[in-house]
Amino acid sequence: MEIETITENQKVTSAKKLKKMFGHVDLRDADLSCPVRDVLAVVSDKWSTLIIMYLGYYPVLRFNGLKKKVYGISNKVLSERLKQLVGDGYLKRTMYPEVPVRVEYELSDFGHSYLEKLIELTEWAQKHKDCVLGNRAKYRNT
Amino acid sequence: MEIETITENQKVTSAKKLKKMFGHVDLRDADLSCPVRDVLAVVSDKWSTLIIMYLGYYPVLRFNGLKKKVYGISNKVLSERLKQLVGDGYLKRTMYPEVPVRVEYELSDFGHSYLEKLIELTEWAQKHKDCVLGNRAKYRNT
DNA sequence: CGGCATCCGAGTAGATACTG
């Protein structure tokens, strides 16, 4: 017993969903036309994920605040990611034209919706990490 | 009306989950100690995702079969990803010592479990892609 | 057929310094 058993039925269901998703898409432009890939690009990114998670934890953070939380990120990358995340609508950016300026970042509703998915995924990952690590250990005979 | 509304309650729930997840983790080694990140690494990868999805669609595929399906992937990367996916337990690799050899890849139960998560995420992405693309269009004034 | 070894080019991250 390693993980919960996957029934044949579930497999078929998955296959059907996949068929609906890209069964009709020509293979050749699967990654060109795929907007999903595009959206998923955010998941892919280590820093973006951390930024979003920290903003789910601390509702509002400023640039240097984020920089402290997201340990190890450089100015450049943080600023890039923030711009991208704001541009894609995950974050809301509010600027207060004081002196010195104050800029606050927080999750948008869309960002929160995304965060929920991200948390689900993370929970799954935590539940199964031992499985992966176990497998990895077993194959440590290169 | 852009996306389903996120209630305050949901936000609080997310925050609590996050707290449980890494509230106790020291920031400094968040990405060192984080096994989740590790597991998530697979999601991050464009090719791995495609491989897993195609194997959810076609139950069994061989090297060159995969290469045809996962259009545009190079031998090197395919072989790397396969090795990694097999090593992490997502895929099962069966070799038939015929001449010429035949090697078949299929999803393990763990892989199927992962695929379900992946599909969920993809469905979410599809549902929200317009939102992202819309946002992106709005911010096209750099 | 099912890969692995090698080389090369492009993109990306990181560190540091500087500006409104």
Add this chain to the structure above:
DNA sequence: CAGTATCTACTCGGATGCCG
């Protein structure tokens, strides 16, 4: 404070050729 600019270093993907 909230970034931008620049330079370097390194990784990663793609193409090609070879081997059991």
